[in-house]
Amino acid sequence: MNIISLGAGVQSSTMALMAAHGEFDVMPDAAIFADTKNEKKEVYEWLDWLEKQLPFPVHRVVEGNLKDDSMEIRLSKKSGKNYIKHLIPFFIKNADPKKRDGILMRKCTVDYKLKPIFKKAKELAGVPRACKEVKVIFWIGISRDEAQRMKPSREKWAENRFPLIEKNMYRGQCIEWMKANGYPEPPRSACTFCPYHSNNEWRRLNNNDFQKAVEFEKTIQKLVVEKVPALNGTPFLHSSMIPLGEVDLSDESKKQPDMFNNECEGMCGV
Secondary structure (H helix, E strand, C coil): CEEEECCCCHHHHHHHHHHHCCCCCCCCCEEEEECCCCECHHHHHHHHHHHCCCCCCEEEECCCCHHHHHCCCEECCCCCCEECCCCCCCEEEECCCCCCCEECCCCHHHHHHHHHHHHHHHHHHCCCCCCCCCCEEEEECCCHHHHHHCCCCCCCCEEEECHHHHCCCCHHHHHHHHHHCCCCCCCCCCECCCCCCCHHHHHHCCHHHHHHHHHHHHHHHHHHHHHCHHHCEEEECCCCCCCHHHCCCCCHHHCCCCCHHHCCCCCCCC
16 A cells, blocks of 8 residues: 655645645555644644545544643652653753753654554554565655655565655745645644744744643643652753743744754654
């Protein structure tokens, strides 16, 4: 089966609509959108519209609510100490000023995007357990300007395909294609509170989503300080280690670059 990993952003949406126009050698059998339950309102509205334009089904899968799960306090049976799962790549300001600050490991893409997509794809394609034969071709919406994110599949039953790379298309050309075919420009897909946002992306959030991100940061900081001292630091959503609501997002000295090139699975921001 040919299955689109649909992020519902610019690149994957363009790829899906190009397929619907017959611009690739085969028509996809389906698309799968993994919902973390924390996308921007515009993304969900766009996805509702996009589904109606495609001749193949779009399956929405949910592993859980990423924001809620990231705030769940857990108790280690081994150490007897509280901890939180390192799902979101928070920037961590070390409690000891003599020690380096850091960033938590990112598990959100694997746990809340890849795993539910793989589960649904195996169901759709009837992939048997321990299968070592390719049964699924995943179409991934990486464009030429993000080619460094291309990776081969780590699953023996699947192969990754990059149709936009095959067409030598850049993100800007995706937007041009959409306009040329009478379609509106898709929104950028990513969780509203993603620490990988550039300053520009933080500014693009509507006021409601931005304020939710600000409150989420405050809540997770309070939880960590009060209940997870073992983390030995304070989590922030912005690399400046300044509370998000206080960051001057127009200040170039505190500019945060777009970090989605670090998201090598190619599931987010496309």
